[in-house]
Amino acid sequence: MTLSSAIAVVLFWAAGLAAAAGVPPEVPPEVLKAEAERIAVIEKAKDSVLAVFSAAGGGGGSGVVISADGYALSNFHVAMPTGPAMKCGMADGRLYDAVVVGLDPTGDVALVKLFGRDDFPHAELADSDQVRAGDSVFAMGNPFLLATDFQPTATWGIISGVHRYQFPAGTLLEYTDCLQTDASINPGNSGGPLFDARGRLIGINGRASFEKRGRVSVGAGYAISINQVRNFLGYLHSGRIVDHATLGATVGVDEERRLVVTDVLDTSDAYRRGLRYGDEVLAFGGRTVETPNAFKNVLGIFPKGWRVPLSYRRNGKRFDVLVRLAGVHSEDELLAKLSGRGPREPMPIPKPGELPIPAAKAKPAMPEIVRKHFDEKRGYANYYFNRLHRDRVWKAWNARGDFAGQDRTWLLAGTLARGDKFTLSVAGGQVVLSLPRGDVKWSVPEELGSALEPAGSGGLFAALSLWRRLAVEGLDKFGEVTYLGTAPWAGHPGLLDVLVGRHGGVECRYYFDVATGLLAGLEMAAHEHADPCELHFTEYRESDGRWTPRRIEVRCGDEPVADFKVDLFTVSRPDPP
Amino acid sequence: MSQPLRWIAVLALGAVGAGLPARSNGDASPPAGAGPPAARESAGATALSGTIARVQPNVVKIYGAGGYRGMEAYQSGILISPQGHVLTAWSYVLDTEEIGVTLSDGRKFQGKLLGADPRLEIAVLKIEAAGVPWFDLSKAPAVEPGTRVLALSNLFGVAVGSEPVSVQHGTIAAKTRLAARRGVFETPYRGTVYVLDAVTNNPGAAGGALVTRRGELVALLGKELRNALNNTWLNYAVPIAELRESVEQIRAGKLATLRPDEPAVKVARPRSVEGLGIVLVPDVVERTPPFVDRVVEGSPAAAAGILPDDLVILVGDHLVPSCKALREELRRIDAEEKVKLTVLRAEEMLEFVLQASLSGRKEAP
Numbered sequence: 001m002t003l004s005s006a007i008a009v010v011l012f013w014a015a016g017l018a019a020a021a022g023v024p025p026e027v028p029p030e031v032l033k034a035e036a037e038r039i040a041v042i043e044k045a046k047d048s049v050l051a052v053f054s055a056a057g058g059g060g061g062s063g064v065v066i067s068a069d070g071y072a073l074s075n076f077h078v079a080m081p082t083g084p085a086m087k088c089g090m091a092d093g094r095l096y097d098a099v100v101v102g103l104d105p106t107g108d109v110a111l112v113k114l115f116g117r118d119d120f121p122h123a124e125l126a127d128s129d130q131v132r133a134g135d136s137v138f139a140m141g142n143p144f145l146l147a148t149d150f151q152p153t154a155t156w157g158i159i160s161g162v163h164r165y166q167f168p169a170g171t172l173l174e175y176t177d178c179l180q181t182d183a184s185i186n187p188g189n190s191g192g193p194l195f196d197a198r199g200r201l202i203g204i205n206g207r208a209s210f211e212k213r214g215r216v217s218v219g220a221g222y223a224i225s226i227n228q229v230r231n232f233l234g235y236l237h238s239g240r241i242v243d244h245a246t247l248g249a250t251v252g253v254d255e256e257r258r259l260v261v262t263d264v265l266d267t268s269d270a271y272r273r274g275l276r277y278g279d280e281v282l283a284f285g286g287r288t289v290e291t292p293n294a295f296k297n298v299l300g301i302f303p304k305g306w307r308v309p310l311s312y313r314r315n316g317k318r319f320d321v322l323v324r325l326a327g328v329h330s331e332d333e334l335l336a337k338l339s340g341r342g343p344r345e346p347m348p349i350p351k352p353g354e355l356p357i358p359a360a361k362a363k364p365a366m367p368e369i370v371r372k373h374f375d376e377k378r379g380y381a382n383y384y385f386n387r388l389h390r391d392r393v394w395k396a397w398n399a400r401g402d403f404a405g406q407d408r409t410w411l412l413a414g415t416l417a418r419g420d421k422f423t424l425s426v427a428g429g430q431v432v433l434s435l436p437r438g439d440v441k442w443s444v445p446e447e448l449g450s451a452l453e454p455a456g457s458g459g460l461f462a463a464l465s466l467w468r469r470l471a472v473e474g475l476d477k478f479g480e481v482t483y484l485g486t487a488p489w490a491g492h493p494g495l496l497d498v499l500v501g502r503h504g505g506v507e508c509r510y511y512f513d514v515a516t517g518l519l520a521g522l523e524m525a526a527h528e529h530a531d532p533c534e535l536h537f538t539e540y541r542e543s544d545g546r547w548t549p550r551r552i553e554v555r556c557g558d559e560p561v562a563d564f565k566v567d568l569f570t571v572s573r574p575d576p577p
Numbered sequence: 578m579s580q581p582l583r584w585i586a587v588l589a590l591g592a593v594g595a596g597l598p599a600r601s602n603g604d605a606s607p608p609a610g611a612g613p614p615a616a617r618e619s620a621g622a623t624a625l626s627g628t629i630a631r632v633q634p635n636v637v638k639i640y641g642a643g644g645y646r647g648m649e650a651y652q653s654g655i656l657i658s659p660q661g662h663v664l665t666a667w668s669y670v671l672d673t674e675e676i677g678v679t680l681s682d683g684r685k686f687q688g689k690l691l692g693a694d695p696r697l698e699i700a701v702l703k704i705e706a707a708g709v710p711w712f713d714l715s716k717a718p719a720v721e722p723g724t725r726v727l728a729l730s731n732l733f734g735v736a737v738g739s740e741p742v743s744v745q746h747g748t749i750a751a752k753t754r755l756a757a758r759r760g761v762f763e764t765p766y767r768g769t770v771y772v773l774d775a776v777t778n779n780p781g782a783a784g785g786a787l788v789t790r791r792g793e794l795v796a797l798l799g800k801e802l803r804n805a806l807n808n809t810w811l812n813y814a815v816p817i818a819e820l821r822e823s824v825e826q827i828r829a830g831k832l833a834t835l836r837p838d839e840p841a842v843k844v845a846r847p848r849s850v851e852g853l854g855i856v857l858v859p860d861v862v863e864r865t866p867p868f869v870d871r872v873v874e875g876s877p878a879a880a881a882g883i884l885p886d887d888l889v890i891l892v893g894d895h896l897v898p899s900c901k902a903l904r905e906e907l908r909r910i911d912a913e914e915k916v917k918l919t920v921l922r923a924e925e926m927l928e929f930v931l932q933a934s935l936s937g938r939k940e941a942p
Contacts (some may be wrong), residue, residue: 133626133633134628158742161741163740164735180735180743182776211733212810215812218776218779219745219775219779253738284935291740
C-alpha cells in the first residue's frame with residue numbers, strides 16, 4: 001500500500017474512531033509534515049505574486065515578480081487594457097506603480113516593471129520541460145478579484161498534461177506548448193504564476209476551458225510554459241511588441257502517419273536550407289516532432305529571427321540544418337492587434353453592482369515615476385527600455401575597446417586557411433583586401449545592398465565596413481540602432497544581446513556576449529529573401545587597451561566563405577585625402 | 578573590382594572551423610545546470626508520473642457523431658482486452674458507422690459497436706488490433722469514500738493523435754445510488770455510483786478511467802449528468818463491479834446490435850413497424866434513431882401504450898440503434914409471436930409487450 005493511500009485509510013479510520021469517541025483524530029506525523037511543508041512553500045511564494053489593476057483601479061488580473069529590481073510577468077490580455085501605467089498589489093499590502101516594458105500579443109505575455117524597491121521578493125524560474133503529468137502544482141493570483149487586501153488566492157492541483165496546444169482565440173492567445181492543470185484557474189487568475197511543489201515558477205496562467213457553466217473553472221486550465229517565456233524574455237526587455245515565428249512551411253500527416261512538408265515558401269530560409277514539399281520532418285528546435293500539433297508547439301516557443309535546428313529526411317537521407325525563423329505578422333498587423341478590442345478570454349468578473357469595464361474611461365494622469373520610464377514610439381510597447389538596453393550593450397562593448405570617434409583605418413593582417421597571407425584595411429569609405437595574387441578595392445556605396453562583393457559572400461566588404469562603423473561612429477552617428485533582445489548565435493553557448501543597426505539600406509545585427517560584452521558575431525542582411533553574410537569573431541586578445549578578435553570566420557548560407565586568422569590588428573593614421 | 582569567382586576560390590579554402598552544430602532546444606534557453614535531454618527525462622520523473630505514464634495507454638480517444646457545442650463529437654474509452662475491446666459510455670457519439678478510435682501511440686482504428694446496455698449507459702466497441710495494453714476488469718477493486726483517485730480522459734478533446742490523455746486528481750467523496758425519483762437525474766441508471774470531487778463532468782470525459790494512485794482501475798467515468806431539480810452537474814463514475822456482467826454479456830454476443838453474419842431467419846409472416854401501428858420519424862440520416870412519430874389508433878402499439886416521442890431501444894433483448902435496425906429485427910419475428918419493445922421515455926426505460934395485430938388486417942412488408 002502506498003503512503004498516500006495508507007494516509008487516507010488511517011485518516012478515515014481515525015476519523016471514524018474519533019467521531020465515535022468525541023476526541024479529535026490523531027493525524028500521522030508524515031501528514032502533518034507534508035502539510036507544514038505545503039504551508040511554508042505557499043507562504044514564501046505568495047510574496048512574489050501580484051494583483052494587477054489598471055491605473056484607475058479597476059479590472060486587471062494577476063502577475064508575478066521575477067527579479068529583485070521589480071521586473072514582473074503577466075498576460076498580454078491583462079496588461080493591454082490597463083495601458084502603459086498600472087498598479088500592482090503585493091502580499092505586503094502595498095500598492096506599487098508599474099509600467100509596461102514589453103508585450104507579446106500572440107503568446108499572451110507581458111513584461112512590466114514595478115517601482116519603489118530594489119529588493120522585491122521574486123520567484124525562481126524553473127525548467128518547465130522537467131514537469132510531468134501528475135506533478136503537484138499550485139496557482140496563485142486574484143481570481144474573482146477576491147483579494148481586497150492583496151493576499152493572493154492559492155489553488156492546488158496536479159499537472160494534467162504537458163506540451164499542450166490550445167487553438168488561438170481569434171488570432172491571439174495561441175497557447176502553444178502549454179501546461180495543463182486541474183488547479184482552479186478562474187477569471188482573475190490570468191497573468192499569475194503556476195508554481196511547482198517547491199514554489200518555483202513553471203508557468204503563467206492565462207486560459208481555461210469553459211463551456212456549459214460559463215466562465216468558471218471546470219478542472220482544465222492552461223499556463224504558458226516558463227521555458228517559452230524565457231526565450232522571449234530578452235525581446236520583452238527590449239520594450240518591443242514581440243512577434244512570433246513562422247518556418248515558411250506547413251506540415252501535415254500523410255497516409256503512413258509521417259509528418260511531411262505540405263507547403264514551403266520558396267523565399268523562406270527553410271527553402272534555402274533545402275527543405276522541399278514532401279520531405280519528412282524528423283526534429284525541430286531540438287525536439288522530435290511527429291504531429292502538426294507538436295510542430296506548432298515548437299514553433300510557438302521561439303521569437304521571430306531566431307535560428308533553430310531542423311532535421312528532415314528525403315529518400316532515406318537525413319539533413320540537419322539551422323533555419324532562420326521569419327515573423328508571422330507584418331508590423332502593421334502586429335500594431336493592429338494592439339489597438340483592437342481586447343481579446344475576450346478570461347476577464348475578471350465585476351463585483352455585484354459594478355458595471356463591466358467600459359471601453360472608454362477618463363484616464364487619470366500617469367504617475368511621475370511611470371512617465372519617467374515610458375517613451376512612446378511606433379512599434380514599441382515602451383521605447384524607454386529599448387534605449388536603456390541599447391546603451392547598456394554599447395557601454396559594455398566600448399569598455400572592451402574604445403574606437404569611438406577615431407576616423408582611422410583598421411588594419412588586419414594574418415593568414416588564410418591555406419596559409420596565404422592577407423591584409424585587410426577597413427576605412428570609412430573603402431575596404432581593401434590584399435592577397436598574394438593582388439588587391440581588391442571596394443568603395444562603400446550609398447546603397448550597401450547594391451554592392452555585395454565578393455560574390456557568394458553575401459556582402460563581406462559591406463559587413464566589415466559596418467562592423468567598423470558601429471565601433472567608430474557609435475550609437476548616435478551610426479544611423480538607427482536599436483536593441484533587439486537576446487538570441488542564440490551558432491557556435492556560442494547561451495543567448496547573446498543583439499543590437500540592430502540600419503544603414504545604407506541594409507540591416508545589420510550585432511551579437512554580443514552577455515558576460516564579456518565582446519562582439520561574437522555580425523549578420524548583415526541586404527535583402528529579406530537572401531542569406532545574410534555572417535562574421536564570427538573569436539579568439540579575442542587584448543593589446544593597447546583594446547580587445548580585438550584574432551579569428552574571423554565568414555559564412556553565407558551553408559557555405560564557408562573565408563577563415564581569417566588575424567595576427568595583427570592595428571589602427572592606422574588617418575586616411576590620405 | 579576583380580573577377581569575383583577567382584577571389585572566392587582563394588578565400589574559401591578549407592572548411593570553416595566553427596561549424597554549425599545542431600543545437601538542441603536546451604542550448605537556446607538553458608536553465609543553469611540543465612543536462613542533455615536524456616538526463617533531464619529521468620530527472621523529472623516521479624513514482625506518480627511513472628504510474629500515470631503506465632496506465633495512460635489503456636485509455637483511448639473516441640470520435641464519432643456530433644460536433645456541436647453541448648454535443649461534442651468525441652469522448653474517451655478504455656481498452657479491456659489485448660485484442661482491442663473498448664469499454665465506453667453509451668452516447669450520441671456512437672450514433673454513426675464511422676466510430677474512430679485513436680490509441681496512445683497515435684494509431685487510428687475503426688471502432689465496431691459490438692453492443693450496448695442503455696440501462697447502464699455503456700457500450701463495447703471492437704477494434705482490429707492485437708497486443709494492445711488493457712485493463713483487466715476482473716481485477717478492479719472496490720474502494721471506499723476517501724480513496725484518492727486519478728481520472729484519465731480526453732476531456733475537451735485536448736489530446737490529439739499520440740498526445741497523452743489528460744489526468745485530474747480527486748477523492749471519492751461518496752458511494753451511493755442515484756436518486757430513483759423520476760425526473761431528478763437525466764439518466765436511466767439507478768445503480769451505485771462513486772461521487773467525485775474532481776470536475777469530471779466535462780465534454781469528452783465520459784468513458785474515461787478512474788484509477789487509484791497505484792494505477793488500479795476502479796470505475797468508468799460517467800456522462801455529463803445534470804440534476805434536474807437544482808441544475809447542478811454531478812461528477813460521478815460507475816464502479817466496475819456494476820458493469821462486469823453486462824460487459825460479459827455484450828462480449829458474448831447477447832445484447833448484440835446487428836447480426837450481420839447470421840442469415841436472416843425465414844419467417845412466414847414477418848412483422849413490421851407499420852403492422853404494429855407505429856409511424857417512425859423520417860429515416861433520413863445514415864442511422865436515424867427510431868423515434869416514434871405517431872401511433873395509429875387502435876393498433877397493437879396503441880393498445881400496449883406506446884406514445885409519440887418514445888425512442889425504441891430494444892426489440893426483445895436486441896439493441897436497435899436505427900430505424901433500419903428496428904425494421905430488420907422485427908422481420909425476424911413472426912406475426913403470431915408477441916413483440917417485446919423497450920423504449921426510452923423521458924429518461925426512463927419502459928417495456929411494452931405488443932400482441933398480434935388486433936384487426937387482423939394484412940401487414941405491409
